[in-house]
Amino acid sequence: MDSLRGPARSTVVKTLREYLEVEWEVRRGSQRSFNKDVMKGSSPRVPQQDNFSDCGVYVLQYVESFFQNPIPSFHLPLNLSDWFPPQRMKTKREEIKELILKLQSQQQKQKQQQNEEENCPNADSLSSEEPEIQETAPSQLLLSPERLHFTHCAPLI
Template structure:
């Protein structure tokens, strides 16, 4: 298992996010699984974390569009090799991401 951070703006606190997620997983395990499945440690060795080198948004307003595109690409074009660090700069084009806004608009109008 690993924690992958897909950040379309490469924020400053990206490594803090991995540590916070590890802490969260540790608390959840301790509360819900420890009594049944025993101890487990979520640290840098057992739960690696990495920032994915992925397509970046060109502005400060398309983060939601990029999140949706990351999710869609993750399911349509699954990552087969999780060797870290992951380098996916051409995972999708900016044109694909930008067309997401129009697709969503059409879907909403259809519904």
């Protein structure tokens, strides 16, 4: 399936045949031919992109369409040019954008929660015993920058 309808379609099928022959020999230890008589190849007509940047979006849509609307017959020539409407690509891009932003937001929330858990004591780890009260000399109460340590455990308002 070629969304650009490039001139090298015949070489793609030839390359796939050669790959399958090598893969068969490596995995099975024997030789097998995947020539035109054994494995037919064709380049079906599919919805076409009008730029050089949407290849990946079209591949995703081809896969999605293949599973949602399976090809009823593989008789050649195969014409799938109306497989999905052209405006589907605009909505596909928007869906991908929304998914990426949603995943980014989830990741940021998880990272923030992880940072808070690392910086704040967990209620389970706190001892239920009352703290021991010790007397402190006034000279020990002076705070130096090295002794100051703030941990942010609750949102600031």
